[in-house]
Amino acid sequence: xxxxxxxxxxxRYDSDVEPRTLLVHWLRNDLGKVGTVVGCDTSNCGxxxxxxxxxxxxxxxxxxxxxxxxEVTTIQGLATGDDWHPVQTAFKECHGLQxxxxxxxxxxxxVDLLSENPSPTEDEIRDGLHGNLCRxxxxxxxxxxxxxxxxLMGGSK
Amino acid sequence: xTDILETGTAIGRPIRxxxxxxxLHGRTNWTDNIQLxxxxxxxxxxxxxxxxRIAKVDLSxxxxxxxxxxxxxxxxxxxxxxxxxxxxxxxxxTVMPPFPALTGDKVRHVGDVVAVVLATSATLAEDAIAxxxxxxxxxxxxxxxxxxxxxxxxxxxxxxxxxxxxxxNLGGGYDEATATADVVVKRRFVNQRIIAGYxxxxxVVAAPMGMSDEITVWSATQIPHVxxxxxxxxxxxxxxxxxxxxxxxxxxxxxxxxMYREEILALQLARKLxxxxxxxxxxxxxxxxxxxxxxxxxxLELAATKDGKLLGMKVDLLANMGAYLQIxxxxxxxxxxxxFPAIYKMDAYQFRCTGVFTxxxxxxxIRGAGRPEATFAIERMMDELAAELGVDPMELRxxxxxxxxxxxxxxxxxxxxxxxxxxxxxxxxxxxxxxxxLRAEQKARRDSGDPVQLGIGISTFTEMCGxxxxxxxGALKYAAGGWEHCTIRxxxxxxxxxxxxxxxxxxxxxxxxxxxxxxxxxxPIEDIDVIHSDTGRAPYGMDTYGSRSLAVGGQAIKxxxxxxxxNARPIAxxxxxxxxxxxxxxxxxxxxxxxxxxxxxLGALAWAAFSAHNLxxxxxxxxxxxxxxxxxxxxxxxxxxxxxxxxxxxxxxxRVRKYVCVDDVGNQVxxxxxxxxxxxxxAMGIGQALYEGVxxxxxxxxxxxxxxxxxxxxxxxxxSFITDRTVTPSTTHSLGTKGVGxxxxxxxxxxxxxxxxxxLRPMGVTDVLMPASPQNVWRAIQAAKGxxx
Numbered sequence: 046x047x048x049x050x051x052x053x054x055x056x057r058y059d060s061d062v063e064p065r066t067l068l069v070h071w072l073r074n075d076l077g078k079v080g081t082v083v084g085c086d087t088s089n090c091g092x093x094x095x096x097x098x099x100x101x102x103x104x105x106x107x108x109x110x111x112x113x114x115x116e117v118t119t120i121q122g123l124a125t126g127d128d129w130h131p132v133q134t135a136f137k138e139c140h141g142l143q144x145x146x147x148x149x150x151x152x153x154x155x156v157d158l159l160s161e162n163p164s165p166t167e168d169e170i171r172d173g174l175h176g177n178l179c180r181x182x183x184x185x186x187x188x189x190x191x192x193x194x195x196x197l198m199g200g201s202k
Numbered sequence: 203x204t205d206i207l208e209t210g211t212a213i214g215r216p217i218r219x220x221x222x223x224x225x226l227h228g229r230t231n232w233t234d235n236i237q238l239x240x241x242x243x244x245x246x247x248x249x250x251x252x253x254x255r256i257a258k259v260d261l262s263x264x265x266x267x268x269x270x271x272x273x274x275x276x277x278x279x280x281x282x283x284x285x286x287x288x289x290x291x292x293x294x295x296t297v298m299p300p301f302p303a304l305t306g307d308k309v310r311h312v313g314d315v316v317a318v319v320l321a322t323s324a325t326l327a328e329d330a331i332a333x334x335x336x337x338x339x340x341x342x343x344x345x346x347x348x349x350x351x352x353x354x355x356x357x358x359x360x361x362x363x364x365x366x367x368x369x370x371n372l373g374g375g376y377d378e379a380t381a382t383a384d385v386v387v388k389r390r391f392v393n394q395r396i397i398a399g400y401x402x403x404x405x406v407v408a409a410p411m412g413m414s415d416e417i418t419v420w421s422a423t424q425i426p427h428v429x430x431x432x433x434x435x436x437x438x439x440x441x442x443x444x445x446x447x448x449x450x451x452x453x454x455x456x457x458x459x460x461m462y463r464e465e466i467l468a469l470q471l472a473r474k475l476x477x478x479x480x481x482x483x484x485x486x487x488x489x490x491x492x493x494x495x496x497x498x499x500x501x502l503e504l505a506a507t508k509d510g511k512l513l514g515m516k517v518d519l520l521a522n523m524g525a526y527l528q529i530x531x532x533x534x535x536x537x538x539x540x541x542f543p544a545i546y547k548m549d550a551y552q553f554r555c556t557g558v559f560t561x562x563x564x565x566x567x568i569r570g571a572g573r574p575e576a577t578f579a580i581e582r583m584m585d586e587l588a589a590e591l592g593v594d595p596m597e598l599r600x601x602x603x604x605x606x607x608x609x610x611x612x613x614x615x616x617x618x619x620x621x622x623x624x625x626x627x628x629x630x631x632x633x634x635x636x637x638x639x640l641r642a643e644q645k646a647r648r649d650s651g652d653p654v655q656l657g658i659g660i661s662t663f664t665e666m667c668g669x670x671x672x673x674x675x676g677a678l679k680y681a682a683g684g685w686e687h688c689t690i691r692x693x694x695x696x697x698x699x700x701x702x703x704x705x706x707x708x709x710x711x712x713x714x715x716x717x718x719x720x721x722x723x724x725x726p727i728e729d730i731d732v733i734h735s736d737t738g739r740a741p742y743g744m745d746t747y748g749s750r751s752l753a754v755g756g757q758a759i760k761x762x763x764x765x766x767x768x769n770a771r772p773i774a775x776x777x778x779x780x781x782x783x784x785x786x787x788x789x790x791x792x793x794x795x796x797x798x799x800x801x802x803x804l805g806a807l808a809w810a811a812f813s814a815h816n817l818x819x820x821x822x823x824x825x826x827x828x829x830x831x832x833x834x835x836x837x838x839x840x841x842x843x844x845x846x847x848x849x850x851x852x853x854x855x856x857r858v859r860k861y862v863c864v865d866d867v868g869n870q871v872x873x874x875x876x877x878x879x880x881x882x883x884x885a886m887g888i889g890q891a892l893y894e895g896v897x898x899x900x901x902x903x904x905x906x907x908x909x910x911x912x913x914x915x916x917x918x919x920x921x922s923f924i925t926d927r928t929v930t931p932s933t934t935h936s937l938g939t940k941g942v943g944x945x946x947x948x949x950x951x952x953x954x955x956x957x958x959x960x961x962l963r964p965m966g967v968t969d970v971l972m973p974a975s976p977q978n979v980w981r982a983i984q985a986a987k988g989x990x991x
Contacts, residue, residue, distance in 0.1 A: 073235075078228075079228075079230070079232070079234075079235040080227070080228015080229065080230060081228065082230075082232060082234070082402070082452075083234070083403075084401045084402065084403065084485065085403075085485035085908070085909045086484045086485045086486050086908065087485065087486070087908045087909050087910040089908075089909035089910055090401060090485070090909060092401060119228065120226075120227065120228035121227065121228040121229075123227075124227070129226075133226040133227070136222070136226055137218055137219070137222040137223070137226060138218060140218075140219070140874050140875070140877075140878050142222060142225055142226065143453075143708035143709070143710070143878055143882065144400070144401065144402070144451065144452045144453040144707055144708030145221070145222075145225030145226075145230065145450070145452065145708070146232070146400075146401040146402040146452025146453060147401045147452075148225055148226060149228050152226065167922065170917070171916075171917040171918045171920075172917075172918050174916070174917045174918075175916040175917055175918035175919075176916070177916070177917075178401065178909070178914050178916060179401065179917075180399050180400055180401055180453050180455065180882070180886070180914065181401075181453055181708050181878075181882045182878060182881055182882050182885075183881035183882045183883075183884055183885030183886075183920060183923065183946075184881075184885065184916075184917040184920055185881040185885075185920075185922050185923050186878060186881060187917065188917065188922060
């Protein structure tokens with residue numbers, strides 16, 4: 046077992062983990078951060094995307110021990126209480142989700158995308174989200190959601 | 203016809219969804235989130251071989267491992283090894299081999315289940331799976347359907363001669379009707395096997411509930427109500443002791459319209475061990491374990507006069523059942539049986555379908571279920587016929603389709619379409635598409651020999667959905683009915699509980715059902731709570747599939763809401779001291795006709811009915827309305843989908859340059875949700891056309907065994923869509939609505955392939971295998987070049 050200390054959604058967690066433990070499993074099983082979900086076993090779907098020190102990662106492809114000393118933000122920490130992050134607001138407003146299973150990862154990837162590129166074109170959005178699969182929406186309204194979020198956050202197209 | 207769409211306040215508006223707050227904040231309850239004390243984790247020992255005799259199963263090493271609390275094969279599970287049930291024997295002599303949860307004699311597909319292990323953690327269960335020793339004696343694998351039905355083939359089931367489950371015939375008279383045909387187009391199309399591809403893998407938790415006899419099963423399923431019945435029939439557990447809950451479910455697309463062996467095993471083992479049993483699959487496990495769909499070889503003939511008038515169509519299908527019959531495996535291709543003639547008038551239609559067993563994962567319904575295959579066939583054939591006749595493919599369609607003034611119209615397949623307006627949808631689609639400019643560009647590219655050619659793909663589709671009139675289902679030998687239920691309860695504080703038998707997994711029922719009830723009852727949407735997907739709280743229902751939830755369930759909501767008003771009326775009359783017939787109901791309140799100041803709200807009546815201090819004689823306390831509605835007919839949405847396809851003739855790479863679709867789904871409760879359904883459906887149909895396909899090698903090994911090998915399109919692989927709707931209300935459904943969930947997936951696949959073939963037709967190409975990957979397109983081009991050389 047290895048000791049790790051990670052700030053997750055604003056709270057510090059100290060934990061002893063098996064070295065093989067994936068970050069996503071530690072978040073879900075040890076911390077109860079079940080808003081972050083698993084959709085595949087080949088790092089293709091992106092449903093498990095979280096922010097690690099502000100950048101999006103697929104938490105199925107990161108070991109929990111690699112997050113030692115880092116800051117992790119999940120969908121549950123993006124906005125606290127009844128608050129809404131602009132990306133969350135935009136996804137609701139533009140109907141950018143249906144079943145919602147890809148949504149935590151999609152939102153976190155969009156947050157990262159907009160932090161890098163505050164006013165992305167449609168092609169840049171599609172390219173930026175190509176690691177996150179959705180079966181419900183056909184991505185049309187996800188693209189619109191990200192464009193709308195960019196507007197809300199002050200980016201201009 | 204109802205007038206609520208005119209008077210309602212909430213219906214017909216793009217109201218933002220109630221569901222989204224929790225989904226966007228991660229406050230979700232997926233089955234895999236459920237962690238009960240004392241849970242043991244189930245692991246399945248799956249066959250690595252497509253076809254083999256099981257010589258020996260040795261569980262001893264697994265049982266000796268720390269943390270392992272049980273391991274069973276078919277023999278040791280004994281009479282708890284219940285069968286997966288097929289509820290749709292399509293003919294009197296359909297061969298339906300037993301499908302036990304654990305197979306005992308042979309394995310019949312890669313992923314077939316030989317044994318089950320139970321351990322105190324999921325990782326220990328994984329280790330225990332690896333410790334089970336199974337000796338297999340390989341048998342010849344039956345993979346290809348044409349070979350499977352040929353004499354001398356190995357058999358998947360000894361009871362199924364020629365690997366045939368059934369042969370189904372419909373219609374006739376093709377030869378007579380087409381004797382004078384000037385043109386007969388014959389084609390063989392392959393509608394390839396695909397997966398549902400829901401983002402949430404399947405999961406099950408089964409738990410005995412304390413001191414009672416109840417066992418609760420949480421499952422990522424589309425069909426909690428149907429599942430309760432079939433699990434009871436299969437296991438013998440009294441139905442009243444089973445509670446099935448579908449918590450938040452992350453997509454279904456037909457793939458979770460199933461009774462799966464894992465649900466049986468979790469239930470039986472929870473009972474056996476007296477503690478909660480949990481199973482959640484990996485995605486790679488899902489690829490072999492969850493049913494696949496489509497997979498037809500279609501031999502088609504379409505006959506016409508030289509003027510382009512259709513005379514008849516002949517359809518001969520080989521439909522791949524896979525290794526076993528799941529819940530509606532045999533019936534799935536027959537859901538397309540009535541749809542080959544589609545929107546066209548013709549004199550004769552002759553259909554035959556052979557259900558074929560192979561050593562592959564079972565097939566069953568996936569979004570559209572039989573209708574995408576039929577629509578692909580007819581819309582591709584219309585283009586082929588147009589090319590043969592040298593006429594514009596849209597002109598050929600216009601010449602043969604049912605005109606808007608001819609409804610209701612009984613088709614050659616025997617369905618009566620209530621309404622439709624193909625002219626209006628097509629006119630709007632052509633306007634949005636810019637057909638003339640694109641045809642001009644196509645000509646310019648052809649004339650200049652541009653390596654990137656442009657093609658125009660058309661799909662003027664219809665479908666039958668809103669499953670379904672129970673009598674029709676009975677006539678087709680489906681075991682259950684197609685009704686839907688709703689109960690609406692007024693709570694003492696004036697809030698409303700709306701209990702529905704539909705089981706949403708992304709469709710936004712909580713929002714849309716609230717809109718319907720709000721419009722009728724005059725109670726704000728936020729005061730209406732929609733209860734669903736739990737047989738303990740919503741006991742009656744037929745669940746969600748076949749674009750039925752609004753088309754059928756919506757009618758039940760309307761009827762239940764109307765009954766709430768009627769049940770409240772005598773209490774209102776008593777309070778207002780007038781005759782019930784003197785009351786009118788509007789905007790959530792009863793008032794006396796001609797004296798609008800004398801009124802009482804539904805909320806006030808709810809309290810009066812709760813306190814029951816002053817009810818009229820003979821009126822029982824509490825106010826509710828319940829209704830179970832069997833639909834009068836299917837609903838028949840339609841639309842015109844147009845695709846402009848760029849095809850690089852040097853590399854075979856294609857690009858969707860422009861996609862326009864105008865759908866007619868009748869009245870819309872929430873246009874935003876309707877549009878979202880169209881987007882997702884179109885994307886799934888494009889996925890089949892361009893990217894997706896389950897592939898096996900000759901030995902029955904699954905080559906597309908993970909999402910790294912099976913290509914579900916990403917945002918970068920798809921365009922934005924240009925969408926619109928025409929509105930031709932259904933006359934057989936009380937809200938005037940039609941289904942929408944499957945429409946896009948049915949319509950888009952032939953539009954895309956027609957576009958690619960149109961681009962390449964001058965080169966001699968008449969078909970492209972799906973998925974139209976660069977490789978398949980390039981091969982089609984090379985084959986055509988070779989043929990012309």
